[in-house]
Amino acid sequence: MARAGVTPERLTSAAADLADEIGFQNVTVSALARGFGVKPAALYAHVKDAQDLRFRVRELALGELADRVAAALAGRAGKEALVAFANAYRDYAKEHPGRYAAAQLELDPVTAATSAAGRHAELARALLRGYDLSDPDQTDAIRLLGGTFHGYVSLETTGRFATHPRSADVSWSRALDALDVLLRNWPGA
Amino acid sequence: MARAGVTPERLTSAAADLADEIGFQNVTVSALARGFGVKPAALYAHVKDAQDLRFRVRELALGELADRVAAALAGRAGKEALVAFANAYRDYAKEHPGRYAAAQLELDPVTAATSAAGRHAELARALLRGYDLSDPDQTDAIRLLGGTFHGYVSLETTGRFATHPRSADVSWSRALDALDVLLRNWPGA
DNA sequence: TGCAAATACTTAAAGGGTGTAAGAAAGGTG
DNA sequence: CACCTTTCTTACACCCTTTAAGTATTTGCA
Numbered sequence: 001m002a003r004a005g006v007t008p009e010r011l012t013s014a015a016a017d018l019a020d021e022i023g024f025q026n027v028t029v030s031a032l033a034r035g036f037g038v039k040p041a042a043l044y045a046h047v048k049d050a051q052d053l054r055f056r057v058r059e060l061a062l063g064e065l066a067d068r069v070a071a072a073l074a075g076r077a078g079k080e081a082l083v084a085f086a087n088a089y090r091d092y093a094k095e096h097p098g099r100y101a102a103a104q105l106e107l108d109p110v111t112a113a114t115s116a117a118g119r120h121a122e123l124a125r126a127l128l129r130g131y132d133l134s135d136p137d138q139t140d141a142i143r144l145l146g147g148t149f150h151g152y153v154s155l156e157t158t159g160r161f162a163t164h165p166r167s168a169d170v171s172w173s174r175a176l177d178a179l180d181v182l183l184r185n186w187p188g189a
Numbered sequence: 190m191a192r193a194g195v196t197p198e199r200l201t202s203a204a205a206d207l208a209d210e211i212g213f214q215n216v217t218v219s220a221l222a223r224g225f226g227v228k229p230a231a232l233y234a235h236v237k238d239a240q241d242l243r244f245r246v247r248e249l250a251l252g253e254l255a256d257r258v259a260a261a262l263a264g265r266a267g268k269e270a271l272v273a274f275a276n277a278y279r280d281y282a283k284e285h286p287g288r289y290a291a292a293q294l295e296l297d298p299v300t301a302a303t304s305a306a307g308r309h310a311e312l313a314r315a316l317l318r319g320y321d322l323s324d325p326d327q328t329d330a331i332r333l334l335g336g337t338f339h340g341y342v343s344l345e346t347t348g349r350f351a352t353h354p355r356s357a358d359v360s361w362s363r364a365l366d367a368l369d370v371l372l373r374n375w376p377g378a
Numbered sequence: 379t380g381c382a383a384a385t386a387c388t389t390a391a392a393g394g395g396t397g398t399a400a401g402a403a404a405g406g407t408g
Numbered sequence: 409c410a411c412c413t414t415t416c417t418t419a420c421a422c423c424c425t426t427t428a429a430g431t432a433t434t435t436g437c438a
Binding site: 104105106107108109112113117118121136137139140141143144146147148149150151152153154155157158159160161162163164166168170171174175177178179181182185186187189 | 293294295296297298301302306307310325326328329330332333335336337338339340341342343344346347348349350351352353355357359360363364366367368370371374375376378
């Protein structure tokens, strides 16, 4: 009965990997336990329950995504920064569909404050420093951008663009052109 | 042992209602059977399996949403049409969170053709008739709009805007102003 | 080093969900 | 009314979640 060396971190990481492989919905405590060569009940010593595990994966994904966006944003401004931000976001979602799905789990106001989601807001504001926008326009623009990035990727991955022959990559690129124009000509109240 | 009068349509409708109440994720064949006063196994005479049931709810939701958008769009053009389209979309998502979640289920290319999703594409093109856009710009604009509508609602309902005091309604309204400006000044290739 | 305390894991079991197969009951039809 | 079809139930196999109690392993401290 050798020990498997399970920790909350390894469990979370394994759950994230499994999610990318088989889909976040299909990640179960049982499947995870099998991966560690351990009985399902053993995992409850490291993680409160299945929901706790899901939230840990959400946090992992949000953190990784923030890291990528931060790296992409470094040293760039204006449209270059916009494109780098957007592509970092979309690429992550495509490379890690399971993690990305976890990142979309509901976030209650209490945990939202301490979550890596806060870093995303900061990064978005950093992006907008290259454009001439001050609050509350900045907040509105961030919400529009965030919505567009997430929504586009979401529709794309659920097959909404597959009916039309137009390349989703090209449309994406043109959407970024459009958003750049929009940010430089944001309509005043 | 009186008959419960279960049909695929009633089942789908009940599943949709239940989804709006308790969340689409929590809709089970068992819970549905309880609602009809019937044993779970009985439902498999009307529906292939749980996945089939989910897809039926998806189709119901897509159809209802298309109906609403079509009604909102009737007799309107330009920005008025844009706002009506967008609000019909967002209002539906808020009134029917469970149905809306079902509408986001993956859509394979084969069923996408026959699905009510096709009507959404047509409606989006109708909306853009009030703006001076021809293909492929029109397709790109549709994808951007669709992404933005869905993404904004998605972020809003998952609590992403709750950390900031700015009203999500006001940001939404300003986003529509911005999109109107964008559509009237769509950047050429 | 040795042994007690803490930790990791197993077994056992209850409870719920999915889905198939076989049979009973209800409804329609000639 | 007898028959056939459809609807529903019972029974069962299987999987997942989670708790409780017990066993094994490791840690750390005297």
